[in-house]
């Protein structure tokens with residue numbers, strides 16, 4: 001996914017883009033509206049996008065707990081409370097906390113999909129046409145007219161070679177011109193860069209894959225764990241779907 005360094009210029013400082021390891025932080029409520037949701041001055045909630053689902057978690061204030069079950073993107077990043085949970089009024093100091101297992105699983109899965117897409121392009125020349133992820137489970141679609149023998153096994157083997165190499169995963173924010181000079185940096189049609197975007201966030205799996213992306217990733221490929229390619233489906237002419245499961249590293 002392609003996003004500017006901070007698409008929410010009005011209010012929320014995006015801690016998730018700065019440091020994907022943050023799970024707890026202090027913040028102040030800027031707005032709390034029963035219809036719109038809650039806006040914080042600082043938030044580590046990934047709002048969803050680029051195939052990565054939004055985070056869930058809590059806001060703690062005094063003895064009160066407000067569960068956050070999703071987000072809504074409008075002119076700002078709105079956090080959506082669980083039905084019936086109280087809203088902290090504007091001005092309240094809160095502690096934010098993410099559902100760590102969900103977020104960490106999504107980071108491993110997202111980085112795993114980047115490895116998968118890079119391997120299938122590198123070894124089989126097939127570009128990505130779509131995808132979807134849930135914590136530790138994902139699918140990715142490719143344009144691959146002819147399926148070679150042992151395709152699934154070869155993809156799985158090559159992906160886990162990258163995991164074992166433990167390549168570093170770096171995130172950089174580059175000026176638009178510099179980012180677009182990187183070959184194949186915009187990966188799918190849905191990632192097309194809006195004309196007003198001046199800075200582009202780049203996720204670089206060193207020596208393996210480099211692409212414009214707004215998601216949260218693990219710091220190196222060993223942190224993904226084992227990538228199991230569980231199924232290949234043919235959905236039409238040249239349309240191949242690979243399903244993966246992220247497992248605990250051996």
Ligand SMILES: [Zn+2]
Pocket residue numbers: 001050110114213214215
């Ligand atoms: Zn991505």
